[in-house]
Amino acid sequence: MNKHHDTTGPTDDQQQITLRGPAELADALPYMMGYHPTDSIVMVALHGERGRFGGRLRLGIPRSPREWPPVAEQLAECLIEGCERRGSRPDGIVVFLCQDPAEGETGRRVMERLRPLAQRLRTACGTLDVPVYEALCISDGRFWSYCCPDTRCCPPEGNPLALPGTSVMAAAAAYAGIQVRGSLRDMEERLRPWRYDVAVAAEQLRALDSAGAALVPRILDIDGRDEVRADTIRLAEELLRRLAGAPRIMDPTAADAQDDQLIGHDEAAAVILGLQDRETRDRAAEWMEGAEAAPALRLWRALARRCVGAYVEHSAAPLTLAGWVAWSTGDEPGARVALALALEVDPEYVFARLLHQACNEGLDPESLRRCLRQERDARAAGEARAASGAQAASRARVGAGARAVSGAGKAGRRPRSRQVRLPAAERAASTTLPGSVRPEGAAARARTRAARRSGGRGSRSGR
Structure with missing residues (x-):
C-alpha cells in the first residue's frame, strides 16, 4: 500500500467538456490523472450545480480490509x-x-471484493455532508457502478471501457496536448530497483558495498567530507554530459x-x-531547468534503479531529485x-515530504527554483x-620569498636554511612575477662579490 496520497487541485484555462454517465467518467479518469491508475483509490471533488471537477486524490488500495474503515x-x-483550503x-x-484481477480472478470478482471499500468511502464522505454521486470499479477493461441499480445500463457483467483515443475526452485531451503516460505500474517500474536480472543486480550490490567501505569513513571525517562532495558533483556532471550526448530514444523501456x-x-x-549527504543533494537539485533538466531526470531515475538489496532506502535521494526535476519541468503526474x-x-525524508505537499497543493515551483538559483550564484x-584571494596570497608569498633570498645574498651567505620551497604552480609563476629572483643566481652573485672584495684569485689545491 502506498501510504502517501496524491492530491491535485483544479487547473485553469482548460477546455470545458461535459461528461454524461458512468462510461464517460470512466473514460476520463486517465486524462484527469495523467496516467492509468492501477491498484488505486481515486477520489475527485465536484463543485457547483454543473459538477465542475476540482481537487483529486489517489491512494494505493490497502491490502488488508481491516485498514479500509480508517483509510x-x-x-x-x-x-x-x-x-476548503x-x-x-x-x-x-x-x-x-481501480485494480486488475489476480491470477484466476475475474473483473466482476474484483468488483464484489472491493464493494465494502466503496461503501466505506461513501459513508465517510456522507458523514462529512458531502455525497458521493458516483462510485465506479474499473478492472480487466470493464467498469461497474456501485451506485446505479439499473441493470439495463449497468449490467452485472459490467460495461467495456471505450477504446483508447475514440472518445470525446480523448479528442479534447489530444487537442489540449494532454498525454496519458501509460499505467501507474509502468511509471513506478522505471523508478524501482532492478529486478529483471539477478546477476546484474548482484554486481551493483557489490559495487555499493565497496563504495560504502571506501566513502563512509571519508564522509564522517570533516576534511574528507568536502572532498567527497566535490568528487560526487564532479562525477555526476560527467554522467550528465554522457547521458546528454546519447542518441534520443522514444520508447521508455529502451x-x-x-x-x-x-x-x-x-x-x-x-x-x-x-547523495546521502544533504548539501550534495541540494547542490544536485540545481540541475532543474534548461538543457540540464532532461539528462538530470534520466540520471536520477537510473540511480534509483541501482539502489538494490539493502540499499533500497538510499533511493530516497535520487527519487526525490527525480520528483523535483519532473515538477520543475511541468510533469506533475511524474513528480507525484x-x-x-x-x-x-x-516516510521521514523531509525534502520529499515538502515537495510532495507543495506539488499536491498546486504551488508554483518557481519560488524554489529562485532560491536554488540564488544559492548557486552566491x-x-x-x-x-x-x-582571487588565493591568487593574491600566492603573489604575496612569492614576493616575500624573493625578498628573503635577495637579503641573504647581500649578506654573503648561501640561504639554504631560509630558502622558501614553493608549490609547482607558484614556482612557474615566480619566473614571470616582477621583482622575483632566482635563489641560485643570487647566491652565485654573492660569492662573486665576496671574492672581489678579498682581492684574491682562486687557486687549485694539491699543488
Missing part, C-alpha cells in the same frame, strides 16, 4: 479539507476503485536500458552514496509518482572571491 475516513477528510467546499465526490548501459556500477555506487515512492522508501561568487 476511508482519512481520505474523505483530506480531500474535503484540501478543497483552496477556496470552496466540494458539493459532491466521484470515487474510482531509453532506460540505454541509460543503464552508459553508467558503470562503480560510478552509480559513488554518486548514490554521495516519484515523490510518493520516495516517501514509501523513507556559491559561484564565493568561489570567485576565494580564487
Whole structure:
C-alpha cells in the first residue's frame, strides 16, 4: 500500500467538456490523472450545480480490509479539507476503485471484493455532508457502478471501457496536448530497483558495498567530507554530459536500458552514496531547468534503479531529485509518482515530504527554483572571491620569498636554511612575477662579490 496520497487541485484555462454517465467518467479518469491508475483509490471533488471537477486524490488500495474503515475516513477528510483550503467546499465526490484481477480472478470478482471499500468511502464522505454521486470499479477493461441499480445500463457483467483515443475526452485531451503516460505500474517500474536480472543486480550490490567501505569513513571525517562532495558533483556532471550526448530514444523501456548501459556500477555506487549527504543533494537539485533538466531526470531515475538489496532506502535521494526535476519541468503526474515512492522508501525524508505537499497543493515551483538559483550564484561568487584571494596570497608569498633570498645574498651567505620551497604552480609563476629572483643566481652573485672584495684569485689545491 502506498501510504502517501496524491492530491491535485483544479487547473485553469482548460477546455470545458461535459461528461454524461458512468462510461464517460470512466473514460476520463486517465486524462484527469495523467496516467492509468492501477491498484488505486481515486477520489475527485465536484463543485457547483454543473459538477465542475476540482481537487483529486489517489491512494494505493490497502491490502488488508481491516485498514479500509480508517483509510476511508482519512481520505474523505483530506480531500474535503484540501478543497476548503483552496477556496470552496466540494458539493459532491466521484470515487474510482481501480485494480486488475489476480491470477484466476475475474473483473466482476474484483468488483464484489472491493464493494465494502466503496461503501466505506461513501459513508465517510456522507458523514462529512458531502455525497458521493458516483462510485465506479474499473478492472480487466470493464467498469461497474456501485451506485446505479439499473441493470439495463449497468449490467452485472459490467460495461467495456471505450477504446483508447475514440472518445470525446480523448479528442479534447489530444487537442489540449494532454498525454496519458501509460499505467501507474509502468511509471513506478522505471523508478524501482532492478529486478529483471539477478546477476546484474548482484554486481551493483557489490559495487555499493565497496563504495560504502571506501566513502563512509571519508564522509564522517570533516576534511574528507568536502572532498567527497566535490568528487560526487564532479562525477555526476560527467554522467550528465554522457547521458546528454546519447542518441534520443522514444520508447521508455529502451531509453532506460540505454541509460543503464552508459553508467558503470562503480560510478552509480559513488554518486548514490554521495547523495546521502544533504548539501550534495541540494547542490544536485540545481540541475532543474534548461538543457540540464532532461539528462538530470534520466540520471536520477537510473540511480534509483541501482539502489538494490539493502540499499533500497538510499533511493530516497535520487527519487526525490527525480520528483523535483519532473515538477520543475511541468510533469506533475511524474513528480507525484516519484515523490510518493520516495516517501514509501523513507516516510521521514523531509525534502520529499515538502515537495510532495507543495506539488499536491498546486504551488508554483518557481519560488524554489529562485532560491536554488540564488544559492548557486552566491556559491559561484564565493568561489570567485576565494580564487582571487588565493591568487593574491600566492603573489604575496612569492614576493616575500624573493625578498628573503635577495637579503641573504647581500649578506654573503648561501640561504639554504631560509630558502622558501614553493608549490609547482607558484614556482612557474615566480619566473614571470616582477621583482622575483632566482635563489641560485643570487647566491652565485654573492660569492662573486665576496671574492672581489678579498682581492684574491682562486687557486687549485694539491699543488
